[in-house]
Amino acid sequence: MTEREGSMFGEMRRMARTSGAVGGIAARIAGERIFGIKTDQARHAEDLKAVLGNLKGPMMKVAQFLSTVPDVLPPEYAAQLAELQANAPPMGWAFVRRRMAGELGPDWEKKFQSFSREAQAAASLGQVHRATLPDGSDVAVKLQYPDMPSIVDADLRQVKLAMAVYKRMDNAIIQDDIYVELSERLREELDYMREAAQMRLYGAMLRDVPDVNIPVPVPGYTTTRLITMNWLKGMGLKAWLEQKPSQEQRNRLATALFRAWYIPFYRYGIIHGDPHLGNYQVSESGALNLLDYGSIRVFEAKFVTGVLELHAAVRDDDLTRAAHAYDVWGFKGITEEQIMVLNDWARFIYEPLIQDRVRPIQEGNGTDYGREVAQKVHAGLLRTGGVRPPREFVLMDRSAVGLGAVFMRLGAELNWAKLFHETVAAFDAAALTARQAVALQIAGVPAAK
Incomplete structure (x- = not known):
């Protein structure tokens, strides 16, 4: 069997495996929404997490992404998928040697x-060696x-x-542009030369910001499928919190x-679109x-202006100004009633940025950030x-959530x-x-395709 044939059969096996998982979601949602069939969504969601958690590649990353966009998936699924930590089984040494030679x-x-020889960390699209x-x-x-491209x-x-199946059952959020945005950002993540450039970009933008360390890519050791950077010493956020910091x-x-x-x-119109726990360490x-730095979004200044305009609208309880802000963002044809509904979410996001006092990011007894408001x-x-929602909205909202x-999780209390x-x-x-x-x-960041 040739390498290409092996790749094709591997993709077919993966399609069969993921189709079963995705088909299971579709059937269970349809059964409950259309026919009134009650299912144990929590148990099915755990099964889904087990299937996706053992797959290398973007399906796990997609699941993590969808779990942070409120109500794209039912809450039972979102809660389980949010726990995926990209612990896919690593590639063996024989393969690593062949790939490094290539x-x-x-x-x-x-x-x-x-x-x-042993991977120090496994991510959704690749693994890290020291x-x-x-x-x-x-x-x-x-x-x-x-x-990875075929996967x-x-x-x-x-x-x-x-x-598409979920949309038939629930059209509160029309997801067409969410899918387009997701697709383009994932395909960009396959290019490690782009990621190296984006790493340099963040190094420049945050050069003078205290307490933020950005790795530096190593010239001559980076290709489209390989990126080498200086090793940052640090502890994962979960492990750090277990030490009960002050x-x-x-x-x-x-x-x-x-x-x-x-x-x-706010200063460059650029955002890191992957606020995933695995992307933080404490030095x-x-x-x-x-x-x-694979998932980076570049915005026009107009969009950033709209974000600030909505902040002012929420602060002043100004419905007309809010309507203008949503129009600037790219929400087209929304009614005054829909603006009032969207403002419930905007107030939740902006409230800590308006109240001039020390406070936690969310006040109250809820432990699931934003879930009650999102519902x-x-x-x-x-x-x-x-x-x-306009596609530009997706990563911005994901970052905020x-x-x-x-x-x-940090229990931070700040002004x-x-x-x-x-x-x-x-x-x-x-x-x-x-x-x-x-x-x-x-930084040499190429234009978005």
Whole structure:
């Protein structure tokens, strides 16, 4: 059997496996929504998590993504899929040697002083090995899993099917543009040369921001399927929290996270679109190590202006200004009633940025960030005929929800409004556009396809 034939049969097996999982979701949702058949969604969701958690590739990443977009999937599924931590089984050493030879040449081992045979971490699209360069520098080497382009296509077809079935049952959020955005960002993540450029971009944008560490890609050791960067020493966020850090330490880390996400957005129109727990480490000094730069979104200044306009509308309880903000964002044809429904979500997101006092990101007894509000908004949108979110909205909302969940887990108590105003001070759309163009050019980030 040729390598191509093996790849084709592997993709067929994967299609069969994921089709079963996706088909199971569709059947169970349809049974309950149309025929009134009650199913144990929590148990089925656990089964789904078990299937996807053992698959390398984007299906797991897609599941993590969908779990952070409120009401794209039923809450039972979203809760289980949110727990996926990208612990796919690693590739064996024999394969690693072949792949490294294909990327750096047959004498690749001579380019390292040492190279760990065992993967130090497994992600959804690749795995990380620790190595030492000839000059003694410790580096992380991320190697992409085999056949990822074809696997991305196969998995996205299954996701499209699942979303289409759910849409027939529930049209509160019309997901067409969500799928387009998801597809394009995932395909960009396959290009590790792009990721290296985006890593350089974040290094430049956050150079002077305290408590934020960005890895640096190593020239000559990076290809489209291989990225080598300096090794950042740090502890995973979950393990760090188990050590019971002080309130001051947790607040310090939350402050770094806030700045790492929103300084690039409000000053350059750029956001890190993957606020996943596996992408954070805490350094020995208590600073933030920010990892994984595959999912980066670049926005026009107009969109950022709309975000600030909605903040002002919520602050002043100004419905007319809110309507203008949604129009700037790209929500077309929405009614006044739908604007009022959407404003429930906007108030939830913006409230900590408006109240000038020290507080947790979410007040009350709820442990699931935003779920109760999202369900209320979902019911309102369903009642009013549904809305079609613009594709630019997807990663922005995902970042807000994902970061909010992390701030809750940290138990951070900060003056979020003060942090926000420091970040947006002297905002100017023309200056943002100019800074963005220069930063992208210097870092060598290619234009979106």
